[in-house]
Amino acid sequence: MPAETKNFNVKTDPKLICTCGHPKCDKRSVKQWVLCQVQLMRNDANRPFTITSAGRCPYHPDELHRIKPADHQNCIVVDIEYETIEERNEIMVLAGRYGATAVAYGNGFVHCAWRVLDLDDMRVRTWTY
Ligand SMILES: [Zn+2]
Numbered sequence: 001m002p003a004e005t006k007n008f009n010v011k012t013d014p015k016l017i018c019t020c021g022h023p024k025c026d027k028r029s030v031k032q033w034v035l036c037q038v039q040l041m042r043n044d045a046n047r048p049f050t051i052t053s054a055g056r057c058p059y060h061p062d063e064l065h066r067i068k069p070a071d072h073q074n075c076i077v078v079d080i081e082y083e084t085i086e087e088r089n090e091i092m093v094l095a096g097r098y099g100a101t102a103v104a105y106g107n108g109f110v111h112c113a114w115r116v117l118d119l120d121d122m123r124v125r126t127w128t129y
Contacts, residue, residue, distance in 0.1 A: 002029040006041040013051045015079075022059035031075045034114050038078050041094040041112075049091075049128035050081040052109045071102065077113035096124070104128060 002010040010016050010029070017029045035054075042049050056063050056072035062126035064074055066115050071077035082088040088105055095103045102113035106129030117127070 001034040003035040005035050007010070007039060007042055008035055008051065009047070015051045016054045018055050018057040018060055020057060020060040021056065024059055025057045028055040028073075028075055030078055034076050034078065037098045037100070037114060038080070038112070040098045041080075044094050044097065045090060051078055052081050053077075053079040062064055071111070071113040071115065076115060077102075077111060079109040079111050081109055083108075101125065 004010070008016065015028045016035070018025055019027075024066065025077065038049070038051075050066065053062075053072065055076065056075060056077045058064075058066075058069070060072070063070075066073070080091050082091055082105075088110055091110040092103050099114060100112045101115045101117055102111070102125040104111040104125075104127045111129075117123075
């Protein structure tokens with residue numbers, strides 16, 4: 001079952017699941033508990049979020065190069081669209097407020113991931129694309 005919350009579902013937010021179109025695609029969804037954190041972010045921002053990518057199967061074009069599964073294949077990330085720098089900053093702050101542990105941005109999106117951390121290395125990960 002695709003994850004769903006008050007403001008997010010696969011009909012209005014098709015990128016919650018993999019949409020790569022590969023014949024072997026399992027259409028995997030972002031995990032429910034991750035989308036619940038995104039809903040809390042959205043409640044706090046009090047504005048709509050556009051999801052540009054979340055769950056991805058191993059056949060997704062952006063996953064083919066990987067040796068081991070990362071955030072999208074593990075279904076612990078949502079990429080949220082931004083238009084202005086202020087929106088980008090807001091999303092990154094809210095991601096941290098609701099427990100995201102790997103936060104990065106690219107051109108027009110913020111990658112908000114909830115990786116489970118090692119107890120002996122609790123550092124938040126950040127990067128840019
Ligand atoms: Zn796929």
